[in-house]
Amino acid sequence: MYKSQKTSLKSEDQDSKSDANPFPDCLDTADWRKLTALQNQYVEAIVTEYIRLCRPAKVSILSDTPEEIAYVRQLALRTGEEQPLKIAGHTVHFDGYNDQGRDKEHTRILVNDGHLNSERLNTLDRVKGLEEIHHLLDGIMAGKEMLVRFYCLGPLGSIFSIPALQITDSSYVAHSEDLLYRQGYSEFRRLNGSDRFFHFIHSAGELDERGCSKNIDKRRIYIDLESNRVFTINNQYAGNSVGLKKLALRLAINKANHEDWLAEHMFIMGVHPLQKKRTTYFTGAFPSACGKTSTAMLPGQTIVGDDIAYLRVSNDKKCNAVNIESGIFGIIADVNPIDDALIYRCLTTPRELIFSNVLVKDGKPYWLGMGCETPESGINHSGEWFKGKKDAAGKEIPLAHKNARYTMRLSELENLDPRADDPNGVPISAIIYGGRDSDTNPPILQALDWLHGVMLGATLESETTAATLGQEGQRTFSPMANLDFVVVPLGLYIENHLKFGARLAKAPLVFSTNYFLKDSSGNYLNEKTDKKVWILWAEGRVHNEYDAIATPVGYLPQYNDLQNLFKLALGKDYSRTAYEQQFTLRIDKFIAKLDRVSEFYRNETVPAEFNNRLDQQRADLVKLQEEYQAPEISPFQIVKR
Numbered sequence: 001m002y003k004s005q006k007t008s009l010k011s012e013d014q015d016s017k018s019d020a021n022p023f024p025d026c027l028d029t030a031d032w033r034k035l036t037a038l039q040n041q042y043v044e045a046i047v048t049e050y051i052r053l054c055r056p057a058k059v060s061i062l063s064d065t066p067e068e069i070a071y072v073r074q075l076a077l078r079t080g081e082e083q084p085l086k087i088a089g090h091t092v093h094f095d096g097y098n099d100q101g102r103d104k105e106h107t108r109i110l111v112n113d114g115h116l117n118s119e120r121l122n123t124l125d126r127v128k129g130l131e132e133i134h135h136l137l138d139g140i141m142a143g144k145e146m147l148v149r150f151y152c153l154g155p156l157g158s159i160f161s162i163p164a165l166q167i168t169d170s171s172y173v174a175h176s177e178d179l180l181y182r183q184g185y186s187e188f189r190r191l192n193g194s195d196r197f198f199h200f201i202h203s204a205g206e207l208d209e210r211g212c213s214k215n216i217d218k219r220r221i222y223i224d225l226e227s228n229r230v231f232t233i234n235n236q237y238a239g240n241s242v243g244l245k246k247l248a249l250r251l252a253i254n255k256a257n258h259e260d261w262l263a264e265h266m267f268i269m270g271v272h273p274l275q276k277k278r279t280t281y282f283t284g285a286f287p288s289a290c291g292k293t294s295t296a297m298l299p300g301q302t303i304v305g306d307d308i309a310y311l312r313v314s315n316d317k318k319c320n321a322v323n324i325e326s327g328i329f330g331i332i333a334d335v336n337p338i339d340d341a342l343i344y345r346c347l348t349t350p351r352e353l354i355f356s357n358v359l360v361k362d363g364k365p366y367w368l369g370m371g372c373e374t375p376e377s378g379i380n381h382s383g384e385w386f387k388g389k390k391d392a393a394g395k396e397i398p399l400a401h402k403n404a405r406y407t408m409r410l411s412e413l414e415n416l417d418p419r420a421d422d423p424n425g426v427p428i429s430a431i432i433y434g435g436r437d438s439d440t441n442p443p444i445l446q447a448l449d450w451l452h453g454v455m456l457g458a459t460l461e462s463e464t465t466a467a468t469l470g471q472e473g474q475r476t477f478s479p480m481a482n483l484d485f486v487v488v489p490l491g492l493y494i495e496n497h498l499k500f501g502a503r504l505a506k507a508p509l510v511f512s513t514n515y516f517l518k519d520s521s522g523n524y525l526n527e528k529t530d531k532k533v534w535i536l537w538a539e540g541r542v543h544n545e546y547d548a549i550a551t552p553v554g555y556l557p558q559y560n561d562l563q564n565l566f567k568l569a570l571g572k573d574y575s576r577t578a579y580e581q582q583f584t585l586r587i588d589k590f591i592a593k594l595d596r597v598s599e600f601y602r603n604e605t606v607p608a609e610f611n612n613r614l615d616q617q618r619a620d621l622v623k624l625q626e627e628y629q630a631p632e633i634s635p636f637q638i639v640k641r
Contacts, residue, residue: 200243453510
């Protein structure tokens, strides 16, 4: 059962029934009335507790009127957390030099003694963690303004959705959440006094002369599963400070895995086959740098969401999903007018949009890989920047950070799906798991059944790149592309995926993609545009329009079907040689991967049926290898059996 937070929310001297404003020195009476109008003792208790603890100079309770939303936007400019750019509506924010990414080391799950024993979960004793974080929060907002905001994770009035309370002293955080999430004051009214919401306490802490978090050594991100809350302090980078994003995902994963649904690190897209009047909805999970955004933004298709999805079983036993967000917090590196025309147009035309950690010169933003000439000086996350500038460690500072971002509303995209805000969600017919793999997986294959599909997701691995992540070719596992955010034992996580599929009248088909297969000389066997063909083939399989080649690792496309799709979708000739190179079954490589999988799950208690399926795949591969007396088998050989 999902645990109530009732026992942890009440303040010792709280009197939620009183209409009297307990904070006349920092809280306007009209704002206090906005809070009490919710008629929710738990919300009042939380806000009261952290006003007393954090001791802000001013408190603003914001109920989502246009004037209040505009106030936050102007506050970000007034405090200097954002600066205006030349194009109307565009602003830029800079995080500190050492505050440019998610802090995995100091992101801890607070647990009671004896709970969540897993070597892959970064845990901390709950009592100890709460004591530390409350000590650090004591007076942390002195001289600053506390913003109390209300949001909704998911469409308004939806069974999928979870209200979220945000307390922060950063107008940049609040402004970002206004772009990324649906306003939720009305959702808190609908709670009717219930405690069924998430809440987040954030403070940027003491700021330096540039307005950046100063005490990075005291950066803490603590996730309290028992009370459905997150503490995040002494940071500004949105991946740490915007609680409603990956921090809320952790709370949702815990909630989903103790109920009957899934919270996943997935895009949702509408696939529109050529010359056919239908929309088929896919979800997809890809680790970083594996093609997630480029797949979700394929030309001719529509996007529902690019990052996080909640999946539920509908009353008629179908799989439905919603995007819990209404905006994009996207990596801007390599966004250019050729490969990312829709997004690039948004980034270079008037609209409300926040850039972070790019280079600014004469009011214009520049980023890595933008496809144009860039200046040799300007302002970036290091302060005054010039080409060749080095940091304290002697490392040359690029013109913009490789993790620089843009934040904007999804409604700004021309390809937004018309059902993006459907409170019932969209029906999911297929799930894609994509990784970066130079020598094993073909560009596309279909799982043999739901159990095999869960196995494909749970054994998702990706190779690092020399340019960004260190040693090239190092393989790392990320089950369902969600390993960094899973807060339950992996065995339970896998078991709940299996149970979810069993509850469906017809489970979505599951596919695996790999856009990074190489030949023996290290050359990619796919072009960037080819992914459109793989997705269209998968969509056709959903509707039983294509036959496939059965192998122990999944169903492979037939050559003639891909040949026709390449011609129709891309106007390209697709050779038998290219097909054979891409879809040859590399048996020895798949067996080697199974060895890595066994090692990865060695200390995890996973469902027996999952292990049995891994063993079965190994046995089937060995049998096939013995039959053909070869480490690799051409798809043309298999199809002739």
